[in-house]
Every structure is written in structure tokens, then in C-alpha cells.
Amino acid sequence: MAIITEIPTEEYILKCTSACAGCGDSLTLRYVLKAAGPDSVLVMPAGCTAAFQGIYPKTAYAVPVVNIAFGAAAACASGISSLFQATGRKTRVIVYAGDGGTLDIGLQAMSGAFERRTDFLYICYDNEAYGNTGMQRSGATPLGARTTTTPVGKTEMKKDIDAIIAAHNPPYQATASASYPQDLFRKVKKALTFHGPTFIHVLSPCPPGWRYSSENTVEVGRLAVKSGMWALWEREYGKLAISAPTKTAMKKPVPLEDYLSLQGRFKGIDEKTVELLKEQIAENFHSLATREEAL
Amino acid sequence: MKKIVTGNKAVAEAVRVAKPDIVAAYPITPQTEIVETIADYVANGQLASQYIAVESEHSAMAACIGAGIAGGRTFTATSSQGLLYMHEMTNWAAGARLPIVMANVNRSLAPGWNLWAEHTDALQERDTGWLQVYVSTVQEAYDTILMAFRIAEHNDVLLPLMVNLDGFTLSHIMQPLDTVEPGDFIPPIHLPETIDPKNPRGYGTIAGPADYFRFRWEIERSMRDAVRVIEETQAVFSQRFGRSYGLTEEYRCSDADVVVIALGTLGKEAEVAVDILREEGINAGSLRLRWFRPFPELDLAGKDVVVIDRDYSFGFGGVLAHSIRSKNMVNVFSVIAGLGGQEVTYDDIAGFIRNRRIGEEYWFGVNGHV
Amino acid sequence: MTAARLLAMAALHDGNYATACPFYGAERRGAPVVSYVRIDSHPIRIYSQIRNPDLIVVLDQSVMQSVDVLHGLKTGGKILINSTHKKDFFGYVTSYVDLTGIALRENLVVAGNPILNTPVIGALAGTGIVSADSAKSAIRSMFSDERNIRAAEAAYHEVRV
Numbered sequence: 151m152a153i154i155t156e157i158p159t160e161e162y163i164l165k166c167t168s169a170c171a172g173c174g175d176s177l178t179l180r181y182v183l184k185a186a187g188p189d190s191v192l193v194m195p196a197g198c199t200a201a202f203q204g205i206y207p208k209t210a211y212a213v214p215v216v217n218i219a220f221g222a223a224a225a226c227a228s229g230i231s232s233l234f235q236a237t238g239r240k241t242r243v244i245v246y247a248g249d250g251g252t253l254d255i256g257l258q259a260m261s262g263a264f265e266r267r268t269d270f271l272y273i274c275y276d277n278e279a280y281g282n283t284g285m286q287r288s289g290a291t292p293l294g295a296r297t298t299t300t301p302v303g304k305t306e307m308k309k310d311i312d313a314i315i316a317a318h319n320p321p322y323q324a325t326a327s328a329s330y331p332q333d334l335f336r337k338v339k340k341a342l343t344f345h346g347p348t349f350i351h352v353l354s355p356c357p358p359g360w361r362y363s364s365e366n367t368v369e370v371g372r373l374a375v376k377s378g379m380w381a382l383w384e385r386e387y388g389k390l391a392i393s394a395p396t397k398t399a400m401k402k403p404v405p406l407e408d409y410l411s412l413q414g415r416f417k418g419i420d421e422k423t424v425e426l427l428k429e430q431i432a433e434n435f436h437s438l439a440t441r442e443e444a445l
Numbered sequence: 446m447k448k449i450v451t452g453n454k455a456v457a458e459a460v461r462v463a464k465p466d467i468v469a470a471y472p473i474t475p476q477t478e479i480v481e482t483i484a485d486y487v488a489n490g491q492l493a494s495q496y497i498a499v500e501s502e503h504s505a506m507a508a509c510i511g512a513g514i515a516g517g518r519t520f521t522a523t524s525s526q527g528l529l530y531m532h533e534m535t536n537w538a539a540g541a542r543l544p545i546v547m548a549n550v551n552r553s554l555a556p557g558w559n560l561w562a563e564h565t566d567a568l569q570e571r572d573t574g575w576l577q578v579y580v581s582t583v584q585e586a587y588d589t590i591l592m593a594f595r596i597a598e599h600n601d602v603l604l605p606l607m608v609n610l611d612g613f614t615l616s617h618i619m620q621p622l623d624t625v626e627p628g629d630f631i632p633p634i635h636l637p638e639t640i641d642p643k644n645p646r647g648y649g650t651i652a653g654p655a656d657y658f659r660f661r662w663e664i665e666r667s668m669r670d671a672v673r674v675i676e677e678t679q680a681v682f683s684q685r686f687g688r689s690y691g692l693t694e695e696y697r698c699s700d701a702d703v704v705v706i707a708l709g710t711l712g713k714e715a716e717v718a719v720d721i722l723r724e725e726g727i728n729a730g731s732l733r734l735r736w737f738r739p740f741p742e743l744d745l746a747g748k749d750v751v752v753i754d755r756d757y758s759f760g761f762g763g764v765l766a767h768s769i770r771s772k773n774m775v776n777v778f779s780v781i782a783g784l785g786g787q788e789v790t791y792d793d794i795a796g797f798i799r800n801r802r803i804g805e806e807y808w809f810g811v812n813g814h815v
Numbered sequence: 816m817t818a819a820r821l822l823a824m825a826a827l828h829d830g831n832y833a834t835a836c837p838f839y840g841a842e843r844r845g846a847p848v849v850s851y852v853r854i855d856s857h858p859i860r861i862y863s864q865i866r867n868p869d870l871i872v873v874l875d876q877s878v879m880q881s882v883d884v885l886h887g888l889k890t891g892g893k894i895l896i897n898s899t900h901k902k903d904f905f906g907y908v909t910s911y912v913d914l915t916g917i918a919l920r921e922n923l924v925v926a927g928n929p930i931l932n933t934p935v936i937g938a939l940a941g942t943g944i945v946s947a948d949s950a951k952s953a954i955r956s957m958f959s960d961e962r963n964i965r966a967a968e969a970a971y972h973e974v975r976v
Contacts, residue, residue, distance in 0.1 A: 188642050188645075189642045190642065191515075191640050191642070193511065200650070200651075201651070203647060203650055203651065204647070204650065204651065205650070205651045205652070205653050206647075206650055206651060206652040206653065206656050207656075208647075209645070209646065209647030209650055211645070211647070212645055213642060213645050214640045214641065214642060214645045214646055214647075214648070215645070215646075215647045215648065215650070216511065216514050216640070216648045216649065217647065217648060217649035217650055218507060218510065218511070218537070218649065219507070219533055219534060219537055221503065222503065222504065222507035222510075222533075222534060222537075224504075225469075225499060225501075225503070225504030225505075225507035225508045225511070226507045226508065226510055226511035227511060228469075228497055228499070228504070228507075228508045228511065229467060229469060229497065229507065229508030229509060229510065229511030229512035229513075229515070229517075229519070230511040230512060230514065230515045230640070231511075232467050232469075232495040232497055232508070232512060233466055233467055233495070233511070233512040233515040233516070233517040234515060235495065236466050236467070236494075236495045236517070237466070237516075237517075241640070241642055258500060258501060258504070259500070259501070259503075259504050259507065261500070262499060262500030262501070262504055265500070266497065266498065266499075447827065448824075449820060449823045449824045449827060449833065449835065611862075614862050615862070617836065617837060618834055618835065618836035618862070619819075619820055619823055619834065619835040619836065620833075620834050620859075621827055621832065621833070710862040711862075713860045713862065714860055714861055714862050714863060716860050717860050717861055788863055788864065789863065790861075790863040790866075791861060791863070
């Protein structure tokens with residue numbers, strides 16, 4: 151099956167959502183929907199994307215969107231997917247959930263849905279905090295980042311949701327970034343060719359939350375990848391393929407400080423923490439390199 | 446076709462002929478036989494449903510909601526802790542106007558772990574917009590599940606419906622069951638505005654202060670219309686299958702000086718107490734409340750009212766007693782009995798009636814009167 | 816539980832009403848298990864436990880050492896006991912039948928244990944609680960192996976007061 155690398159011009163997010171200027175999430179969703187096309191239904195738990203969807207009687211998304219309670223997205227999607235399967239409908243079911251609704255409150259339902267081999271695509275847009283409620287820490291908040299509930303910087307490492315998903319042996323999982331739209335587009339298209347549970351984890355920079363000027367979203371996202379704080383890769387039946395921007399970063403990473411210094415949430419971060427982050431990046435690169443070689 | 450089956454089995458049998466598209470459920474004592482039997486029917490081809498073995502009750506209801514929005518007929522079952530865990534989503538189901546049918550096997554709440562019959566679990570759901578009915582025999586469990594799908598899916602209702610049966614006391618005992626071929630008694634499901642990519646909609650999107658209250662009114666309006674739909678459905682059931690059910694089941698009430706009101710099996714056993722009292726010259730009657738939501742109009746004029754609550758609302762009183770007090774503006778003798786499966790016999794019930802003290806509350810088994 | 820269900824089914828076949836229920840004590844292997852059956856010619860509206868039975872069936876005599884099996888039995892009430900020889904319990908009418916022996920004779924054994932559930936229904940028919948024909952219909956509706964019927968028939972003929 152040919153994967154289209156030209157991104158269609160059709161827009162599925164209509165004008166005038168109430169998203170913040172420079173919202174990484176809305177940028178992500180834009181490409182996700184272009185890749186998924188109109189024969190899709192989004193399952194959207196509480197989160198930023200549900201918040202800027204619009205107010206009754208209007209909706210800003212040109213696909214059916216089932217809004218659902220915070221921790222229930224994957225279970226709701228499971229029900230829809232089963233019904234479609236029972237009635238022979240081909241409409242794709244896509245959960246579009248934030249890091250809160252995925253790593254924390256939504257983890258149980260997601261794990262259950264993956265264990266049951268639900269036929270759906272689960273996309274986690276990760277702005278590394280509970281954005282919709284004002285940027286409280288989530289399991290996805292990186293070490294050292296300030297949030298309203300970690301005012302002097304988070305003292306725990308970011309929860310590795312990709313490893314948790316990998317433990318469920320999905321046919322396909324990937325990481326992506328709104329700053330690399332073609333890569334994101336291709337991965338969504340790819341995921342939708344599989345039957346069974348698939349997962350894409352997308353870094354979605356957040357101007358008010360990460361405290362940077364809203365026009366820098368794409369740049370911040372690029373620096374995350376170039377510094378190694380965010381790695382782009384995909385795994386098909388467990389076989390790892392590292393994406394080009396990360397391959398470049400592995401050879402010659404950009405100093406982590408370049409990424410951190412752009413964001414107010416890392417202001418005042420101490421050297422020891424920065425070192426820990428750098429160690430983790432190095433470990434991650436090593437692990438990626440080893441796994442890709444081994445296959 | 447007559448057989449001897451448990452209350453749980455009767456529920457599963459009825460679900461089998463109602464043919465839901467999706468059953469999403471999680472096991473919990475004393476409901477487990479329902480989900481096991483349904484899983485069995487699906488596995489051996491007797492029921493062409495998709496059975497989703499979800500990982501929690503919260504997810505069970507979420508899955509039913511998803512499937513419902515996609516236009517499917519759905520069923521689930523639970524008890525006690527499971528129902529409590531589901532509570533966020535039971536509210537969602539009613540707000541989303543989905544005709545999900547659920548069997549709830551009434552069981553008390555932990556701590557301590559007590560597996561036996563109590564109605565507090567379901568009664569804590571009374572504000573959600575779910576219709577609620579309480580059955581007292583295996584046959585009634587079967588018949589009511591069949592009627593539940595028809596009522597819930599009716600265009601004037603479109604609300605979820607909970608069928609309650611007493612844990613162990615009804616779920617696990619065997620009584621005769623006459624099964625039926627429903628034919629078109631349960632018409633094919635046809636929900637408005639289901640998922641359609643050609644007509645994309647937002648489901649459950651933000652509703653502001655100028656609009657939200659209208660949705661809540663719509664639920665209440667349908668709840669009121671449901672009374673008529675329930676009565677019509679019960680009438681059609683009676684014509685087709687020969688068994689009649691009302692909003693209540695009255696036994697020797699018409700000339701009674703005192704009536705005893707209860708939900709579930711206690712309401713059935715109360716009839717035996719009534720017969721005993723009649724022999725003593727006391728004109729007693731039993732009014733077993735079947736439908737709790739919508740709460741029926743009761744005619745209690747000129748009668749002493751004894752209410753047995755197999756539940757409690759702390760800091761307030763028995764839920765049934767106070768519902769009747771406020772709805773009928775009548776004073777009652779409120780008996781709190783049967784909590785956690787506490788044994789209550791027809792002799793005990795006769796005692797409650799003989800020794801009634803109108804206007805007071807009496808906790809059966811607690812020393813002295815409260 | 817199976818015996819209770821079979822008895823209830825037989826009563827149904829006789830044109831009566833019946834309820835069968837387990838007693839929810841410990842469900843461990845080896846723990847005493849009690850089931851109840853109510854039979855009436857009118858619909859049964861009682862759910863509370865039986866306090867004054869008309870008949871008690873004892874499948875395992877050893878239980879009587881640790882449990883007051885006869886508690887509540889009506890004066891002049893009946894006992895049916897699985898026993899090789901006559902037993903007397905003062906104030907009650909006792910029938911006995913060697914259900915274990917019958918089960919072993921008919922090779923009605925599963926995992927080394929003699930099956931008593933089906934022969935006991937035959938014995939109960941012998942005491943007149945249900946008809947022999949209904950007992951057989953009930954057994955056949957649940958079990959296809961005819962050894963169950965043979966054992967029940969043997970118990971029917973061998974039960975003694």
C-alpha cells in the first residue's frame with residue numbers, strides 16, 4: 151500500500167478554535183487529521199483539545215468527535231471499535247488524548263484496551279503537564295521542570311509510557327513531533343495500515359505551560375529532538391527504526407542548554423539535574439543504537 | 446418452555462434473546478454468573494454479540510457508552526463496589542441519552558467486605574437519570590430485562606435502565622422460569638444522531654451556562670414520559686406473553702388499614718406476613734414498589750404506612766421511607782432492615798406491622814427501638 | 816446444590832412450585848454444605864432461610880458430629896439418611912438408604928467420589944416427596960448418562976423406614 155508523502159491541503163480543524171497562540175497540540179491534531187482523513191472518529195477525553203473544540207452548538211473539528219470522561223478514552227474507543235467490527239464498518243477509531251489522560255488517569259483503560267488487542271490508533275499529544283487545568287505536573291513532566299504543583303522543579307523522571315506500551319507488544323508504535331510534520335503525517339498513515347492497537351506519542355510544545363514566546367513552538371519542538379530530549383523512532387512488530395532527525399542528533403546533538411534556556415519552566419534548574427538529563431539522553435541514544443543494530 | 450434457573454441465569458437468558466450488539470462487563474460477586482453465562486453464549490455461538498472483557502467497571506460503562514454512540518444495543522452488569530466505581534460513567538450514560546441496560550445485583554458496600562443483599566448501591570444512583578426497577582422473582586427478572594430494552598430504547602425515553610435483583614437472595618436461588626421468543630417485542634435499535642463521518646458531530650462537547658440546563662430538563666422530561674412508556678410496554682408484554690406487571694405490585698391493599706412497602710424480595714415475602722396478619726384480623730396489605738425511577742404516584746390515602754428500607758442515607762434516613770414521606774406528604778413507620786443480607790423473615794415483617802409506631806424510625810436488630 | 820435443583824425440577828414436573836437455594840456458608844472443599852428446597856402447590860413467596868424443615872436429607876453422616884443437622888426439624892418430621900443400616904432419631908421418622916453403596920454398584924463415580932445427587936432423588940421419590948416419573952424426567956433433563964437413572968431407581972426401591 152502506497153503511503154502518500156504529500157500532505158493534503160484539506161483542513162479538518164475549522165477556523166476559530168479557542169486554542170492558545172502557538173499551541174503545539176492543535177498543530178499536531180491538524181496533521182493527524184490530514185493523515186487520517188474524514189472516515190475517522192476521534193475519541194477525546196478531557197484535555198486541551200476538548201477545551202478548544204468549541205462550545206455547543208458548534209464543534210471545530212470536521213470529523214465526529216466523541217468527548218468522554220478523563221480516564222475513559224481507551225475504554226470508550228474499545229466499545230466503538232467493537233461495534234464497528236460487529237457491523238462491518240471501516241471508520242477508523244482514533245483516541246486523541248493528552249499526557250494526563252494517557253500516562254496517569256487513563257493508563258488503566260489504555261492498558262486494558264491494548265491487552266485486548268482493540269483495533270484503534272491511540273495518539274498521545276504530550277505537553278508534559280495537565281495543560282487544560284493550568285499546567286499541573288503529570289507523570290510526563292520531565293525532571294527539573296516547574297509546574298504549578300512542582301514549583302521548584304519536578305524531582306522524578308518522566309514516566310516512560312513508550313516502554314509501557316512496548317510491553318503490550320503492539321504491531322506498531324512511534325514517537326513524533328509537530329515540528330516534523332511530514333514525519334508525523336507518515337507515521338499516522340503507517341499506523342492506520344495496521345489492525346490492532348497502535349500508539350503514537352507526539353511531543354506538543356505548549357507556550358503558556360513551558361513559558362516561551364508563542365511564535366517559537368516549532369523551534370522549541372525542533373530543539374527537543376536535536377538535543378535528544380525527545381527521540382523520534384518507530385517500532386513495527388518490535389523492529390526499531392530510528393527516524394532521520396534523531397539519527398542526526400545521535401551523531402551530533404545540540405547542547406541541551408540550548409533547549410532548556412528557551413523555556414521558563416526550566417529557569418533556575420540546577421547543574422546536577424541538567425547532568426542527570428544529559429545522562430538520560432546518552433543512555434537513551436545508546437539504547438536506541440544497540441536495539442537498532444541488534445535487529 | 447419451563448425450567449429451574451437462578452436469578453442470574455434468568456437475566457443472562459433474557460439478554461441472550463434481546464441480542465445486544467455489545468456486552469462489556471467486569472465480574473463481581475454476586476453478579477459473576479451473569480457475565481460468565483453471557484461469555485459462554487458468545488463463545489458457543491448462541492449469542493452473536495461482541496463480548497468485551499474490560500479491565501474495570503468504569504471501563505465497562507465507558508465501552509457501552511462508546512458502542513451506544515456508535516448506534517449499538519449494549520448491556521452490562523455489576524454490583525456494589527463495581528457500581529460505585531462506575532458512578533462517573535453512569536452519570537455520563539444518562540447525560541449522553543444512551544439506552545444502556547444494566548443488571549445490578551444489589552450488594553452492600555465495603556468496608557467490611559459483605560457480599561449480601563442491600564439496596565444502598567443502586568439507590569446511590571438515584572439522581573443520575575437512570576431508570577430503576579427492582580424485581581422479586583426469577584421470572585420477573587427475565588421478563589423485566591426484556592421490557593427494559595424496549596423501554597430504554599423508546600424514542601420518548603432514550604435513557605439507561607438499571608434492573609435490580611437482590612444479591613444471593615434472588616441472584617443465586619432457583620425458581621421456575623418460562624422463557625419466551627420475543628419476536629418483534631424488542632424492535633431493532635435505532636438511535637438518533639449516531640457516529641456518521643458524513644455528518645460529523647461533537648458528542649458531549651462543552652455546553653455553557655445558557656444551554657446546559659436545557660439538557661438536564663430534557664432528561665427529566667423523558668423521565669416523566671417514561672411512566673407512560675413503561676405502562677404501555679408492560680401492557681403489550683401482558684397481551685403477548687400473558688404476565689402482567691405494574692409500576693407496583695399490590696397484594697390485598699384495596700381494603701387495607703395498613704400497608705407495608707418494600708423493594709425486592711422483602712416486598713414479596715411481605716405478602717406472607719400480610720396473610721398471617723389477616724388471619725389475626727389485621728387488615729394489612731403489601732405494596733411492593735417495582736419502579737423507583739421514575740418514582741410512581743402512590744395512593745396511600747387513609748392507610749398506615751410501614752416502609753422497610755434495605756438501605757440507609759446517613760444523617761438523613763431510609764431512602765424509600767423519605768421518598769414516600771415527601772412524595773405523598775404522609776408520615777410513615779420507617780424500618781431499617783436487611784442491611785448486608787441481615788435475615789428478615791415474614792414473621793419479622795408481621796412484627797413490624799403489628800408494632801408499628803408511625804413517625805418513628807426503627808433499626809431492626811439494634812437493641813431497643815431507635 | 817445439584818440435588819436441590821433436581822428435586823425442585825422434579826417438583827415442577829409434578830405440577831408444583833419449587834425454590835432451591837444454597838446456604839452461603841464456606842464453599843471450601845470438605846466444608847459442610849447445606850442447600851434448601853421449598854415445594855408447594857402455590858407460588859412460593861418466601862426467601863428467608865428455612866427454620867423448621869419438614870424433611871432433612873443427610874448425605875454425609877460425619878457432618879452430624881460437628882453440625883446440629885437436625886436443628887429446627889418439626890416434631891414428627893422426616894429424616895432421610897445415607898446409611899447402610901437403620902438409624903433412629905427420637906421424635907422423627909427416619910428413612911435410610913445406602914446411596915454410597917448404590918453409587919458404587921452402578922459405577923456412578925467421578926474422580927474417585929461416588930455421585931449421590933441423582934440417587935438421592937430416587938430415594939426422595941420413594942418417600943413420596945416427588946413422583947418417580949418426575950424424578951426421572953428431572954434427572955434426564957440434566958444428565959445423559961443412564962447410570963444416574965439406574966442408581967435413582969435402585970435408591971427408590973431400596974429406601975427403608
